[in-house]
Amino acid sequence: MELHKEKQLLETLQGVFQLKSGEIKRRHRIEVEVEKKDVVPLLLFVKEKLGYKHLSHISCVDWIEEGRFELIYMPWSHQEQILIMVKVSIPRDAAEMENIDMIWRQANTYQRELREMFGIEFPGFVGDYDFILEDWEDIPPMRRDFDTEAYVKDHYFERPGREDAKDVRTEIAKRSGEQIPDFAKKYSR
Amino acid sequence: MNDKNSQKIVDVIKNFARKHSLFVLAYGTGCGAIEIPATMTSRYDAERFGIRGAATPRQADVLLITGYLSTKTLKRVIRTYEQMQDPKYVIGFGSCTINGGMYWDSYNTIKLLDMYLPVDIYINGCMPRPEAVIEGFIGLQKLIAAGKAEGAKKYKENLDWYRANQKKVIKNWVMPDYNW
C-alpha cells in the first residue's frame, strides 16, 4: 500500500522536531512521541503550517507501574485525511500539562474531563470545575489506584442477591449444561 | 361534606379521575427515554389510558425515571420530585433503577432508587418494551384506584431517612427546603 503521504508527514515532523519515536501505524494514522516541552510547538506547527485544523480528542492512559500518565493529542486534517497521535508522558505524582484551549477551543472540554477524571492540572486553564462528577471528594476515579468496588460498597446501597456479581454467561452455561469453548472463556470474567 | 359516607364518595370520584388522568413528567435519564416516544405514539398509544406528557413538574402527576441516575442527575431529580404537587407518583423504569443493572459497580450512579425517592411501582427489564411500560402504568392505576399509591405520604413521613440517604451521595446540598 502506498503510504507516501504519511511518510512525507513523518519526515517533515522529524526534520522540525526531536521526536522520541515516530511510526506509521497504518494508512491515515501516524504516531509520534515527543518531550513535554515540544508538545505545544508541535501542535501549533501542525495546525498552522500543515492544516490539521481539527482536534479529535485528548486521551490519557494511566501507566501506574511506570509512574507516568501518557497524554495523547489527536489532530486530524480533512485535506490529508491523516490522524496524528502525539504522545507525551508526564510524571504521575506531579501531573501537570500545558493548557492548549487557546489553540483549539474544544480542548477546553477535554481538559476539564482530564482534570476531573485523572487529576491532571492545567496551569492557567479556566473552566468550570464540576463537569461530570459533582462534589467529588475521593481521588480521581479514572486513576488506576482508585478502587471502584470498595467505593461503590462504601457509598451506595446494594440490593440483596447482587453481592457476588456473577458472570451471566457462565451462570447460564452452568444452568443449561452448555460447554463454553476455550477461546470464549477469556471474554468472560 | 363532613359526613363520612359522602367523603368516601368524593374519594372514589377523585381516585377515579386520578387513575384515568396521569400527566407524566418524562425525566429522560439514561437509555429508557427512547422507549417513551414509542409508548406514546401510534403503535402503543398510551393516551387511551389517559396518560399524557406534561412539560413541567408543576403540572405533572407521575415522575418516570427512565434508567440509571448519576449522582449529579439524582440531585435534579430530587428537586423535580419535590416541586411536583401532591398527589404524585414515581415509577422506576428498567433494571438500573432496581438494582443498578449493568451499572452495578459504577462509581457515579446510584443503585437503588427507592432509597432516595419513594417508588410506587417498578417496571423491570433492560429495557422494558412499551407493552411492559403500559403494564406498569396499569399497575399504578390499580394502586391509585385502591388508594394504595401513597409514596408521597411515605416520603413526607420519612423525610429524615430519605434526606440522610440523599445527602450521603450529594455532598454539597444547597437546595430549598421541602416543607409541603
Add this chain to the structure above:
Amino acid sequence: MNSLVIMLLIYFAGAILVYAANKFSAVLRDVIVVLAGLLPVALFFSIPAFEAFQFRIAGFDLFWDLGSLAYIFEALVVVVGAASLVYAISYMKGKKNLGYFYMNFFLSLGSMTGILMSQDLISFFIFWEIMTWSSYFIVVFNGYKTNKIGLTYIFFSALGAYAMLTAIVMINTQTGSTMWNDFFIAFAGMSSHYQLLISILFIFGFGVKAAMMPLHIWAADAYSHSPMAYTATFSGVLSKMGVYGLALVMIKLALVSNHFVFSQVIAWLGAVTAALATIYALIQKDIRKLLAYSSVAQLGYIITGIAVGTAMSFMAGIYLAVLHGLFKAALFMVAGAVEKQAGTTDMHKLRALIRKMPLTFITAMVAIIALAGIPPLGGFVGKWMLYESLIGSNHYFLVIVIFFSSTAAFLYAYRFLYGIFLGQEEEEFAHVKEAPLMMLIPMLFFTVLLIVTGTFPGIILGPVANAMNHGMGFRGVQWEMSVLTNVYGDSIHLSVISTIVVVVFIVFALFLILKGRKGTRYVTTKDIANSGEPVRPEDNYHFALDFYKPFERAMAPLYRFKMSEIYGNISDGLVSFFQFTRRLYSGNGQTYVYYVLLFIVILLVFSNQLINR
C-alpha cells in the same frame, strides 16, 4: 377682581415667590408650592362661570376669556399640574436649583392657563413663547447631557413659533384685527392662497407641540430626560396645547368640512405617527423612553380623531386627550417613583418590584389598562368612539392602521409592567421600599379618577359635548353618563360592562384565593421549575434582553424607517448644497458670463410657454 386673572396671578406670583422662598427655607418653598398648586384647583372648580377680561396695552387689544373647549383643557392643567407639584416635592427632594425648577414649573402652568384664556393672537403668542421657554429650561435641568436634546426641542419649537408668528402677521394684514374670533369669521372670505398658507403655518406650529409625524423627533428624548415630576405635566398637559390649537384650527376654520385633503393628510399623519411610535416604543429598554414614545403614539390617535372631524371622532379625540393627560401623568409618576426608589429606569436591570411596591404596581396596572384601551377603563371608551366614528365616516383603512397600533400597544403595555414589576427577584433590589406618601397620593388619586371616568365617561363627555355644541359649531351633540352610541344607533352600556367584569372577576378571584389560601404558601421567584436545577443565589433568569425579537424580525422593514435619519440627511444635504453654491462664485469673470448665457438660453427655451400663459 376677575377670577381668571387671579388664577393667572397665582401661578405667576407662585413662580416668583417660590424662587425667592428657596433662598430662605426649603419648608417654606414646599408650602408655597403646594398652596400655589392647589389653590387654582379650588378656585377653578368652585367658580361656576368665568367673566371675560379686556384691556389695552401698547396699542393692542388684549381679550381674555375661557372658552368652553378651553375649559376642559384648563381643568386638565390645574388638576394634573397640582398633582405633579405635590408629587414633585417628594420626587425632587435633595436636588439642587429647586427654586429655578419650581419657577419654571409655575411659569409653564401659568402660561398654559394664559394660552387657554387668550382670545387674541398677541397674548396667545406671548404665552406660547413663555410656555416653550419655561419647558425648555426644565428639559435641560438635568445637566449638560440634555443640552443636545434641549437644542432639538427648542429648534423645533422655534420653527413652530415662527410659523405661527408669520401666520399671525398675515392675519393682521388681512383683517386688521388680532382677535381669534375676527380671524375665524374673516377666514372664509380670504383668498384660497391665504387660506392654505395660514392653515399650514398654524398646523405646523401646533403640530410641533402635538408631536405630529414629521415634527415629533424632539418628543421622545425631551419627555424622557426631563424630571419625571415635570414630564407628567409636560407629556400629559403641555402637549395638549398643540392639540387644543389643532382643534381650533381644524374645526373652527372648517378645514375638515371644506378641505377634504387637509383632514385626510392630517388624519393619516396622526395614524402613521401612532403606528410607528408604537413599534418604536416596544423596543425601548428605558421605561421613560417607552412612555415617551407611547405618548407620541397616543397623540397620534388624538390628532386622527380631531382631523377626521365628525362629531363623534372629535369627541373621541378630546376625550382621549383628557384621558391621556390622566393616565400618562400617572405612568410617568410611576416611572419617577421607580427611578427614585430603585435607582434605575433600565428594564434590563430592573426586576420584580411588585412585592416591594404594590401600590405603585396597582397604579401602573390601572393606568396601563386605561392606556391599552381594555374595558372597563377609560381608554376603551375613547378607542371605541374613535373606531366607530372612523368606520361610520368611511375611513376603513385608517381604522386598520389605528387598530394595528392599538394592538401593538398591548406589547409595550405588557413590557412596561413586566419589565419593572414582574419577573425574577434580585438581591440588588431587596432594599427597595414603597414610594413615599407624598408621591403615592397623586398616583392613587389618578388611579381612582381613571376607574371612575371609565365607568362614567359622561363626566368628561358632558363638558366636551357642551363645548362642541357651544362654540365649536357642532349641532345637537348628545351624551349620556355611561352609555355610548355610535352612528348606526347601536349602544354599549358601560355600567353594565363594568359590573359584569368586576363581578366575574371577584367571583373567580375569591374562588382561587379563598380555596387556595389554606394550602398555598408563597415561595420566592427563584423557586421555579427549571429542569430540576436549583437557581443559585448569584444567578438570575429574568428575561429582559431582546424582549420582542420575533416582533422586530417580523416588522424589520418598518424599523428601517427613521425620521431622525431623514432629518440628518436633510442637514447633510443642505451643507453640501451650500458648499456647491459657494463654488459658483468662482471669482472669474468668464464664469459669470457663462451663467448669464445659460440663463438666456433657458429663457429662450421656455419662452413660448411663458409668453403663452
Add this chain to the structure above:
Amino acid sequence: MMGDIWMTLLGVLVTTLLAFVTGMFYMGASRKITARVQNRVGPPIYQNFLDLIKLQAKDTAIHHGWMQLLGPAFLMVSAVGSLMFIPVLNKGLFFENFTADGDIIFLLYLMVFGSLGMALGAGQTGNPNSAIGVTRGLTQMVGFEIPWVMAIVALILQYHTTNIAEILEAQHRSGVWSMFANPYAFIAALLAAFGMFRYSPFDIVGAPAELASGPVSENGGKFLGTMMSSHAVFAFVKLVLYVDLFMGGADNLVELVIKTFGLYLIPLTYGMVNPRYRTEQAVRYFYGWPTLFGIIAILYAVFY
C-alpha cells in the same frame, strides 16, 4: 324586579354551563380526532372532564405572589364576560343575557383582556419560559388581529351596524349568510381563527418541548384547571361568535352544535398536517394572504 335579577342570574349560569360543557366536549373530541388521524385509539371523549377533576383535586401548595393567583381569574373574566355579550341562539330562543349592552368592537377588546391578565400572572412566576411564551403570544396576536378586524370592519360596513344581534337580524332579513354575502371577509376571519385557536402551526406560545408549555409552566393544580375550563368556555365563545357573524346563527342547540363543530374542525384539521411556525413566520403569514383577503373584503363591502 327581583324576578328579573333571578332570571338574569339563571341565564348567566345556564349559558356558562352550556359553554363549559360544550367546550370541554369539543376539546375531548379534538383529542379523539387527532388520535384517529394518527391511527391511534385515543382517549375517551370525556377525558378532559377527568383531567379537570384531577387538577382541581390536586394540591396547589405554592404560589409566587398574588398576581399569579389572580391570573386565571382574568382569563375567566375574558371568557365568561365575552359569553355574556354574544347571542347564543337567534333572537328570543335562548337567554338574551347582555347582548344588547355590548357590541363587536367592545368584544374585540374584552377578548384580549384575559390573555393580558394571564400574562401578568405568568410574569410574576419568575420563570423565563413564561415570559418568553407571553411575548410570542402577544406578537402572534398582533398578527392575527389585523385580518380579523378587517373582516369585522367589512361586516360592519356591509350591514351598517356593530351590534351582533343586529348583524344576525340583517342576515335573516336578506336571507343570505354573510359567509356567502361577503366570502372574502369569511376567509380572512377563518384564516385569522387559525391563530386565535392556537392549534399548530400557530402553537409556538405553549410549545411544550421548547418552552416547557410557556405561560403556564409554573401553574399546576387549580390554576391549570381553571385555565382549562376558561379555554373550554373561550373556545365556545369564539365559535359561537363566528357562527353568529358569518353563518346566520342557529335556531336550536343541535344546529348550533353542528355549525360550531364544523367550524371547529377547520383549524383542527389544518393543524394536524402542519408543523410549527416560528413567531415571525406566523406574523408574516397573517400579513400575507389573510390581510389581502381582508382588504378585498372591505372593498367588496364598500363597492358592492
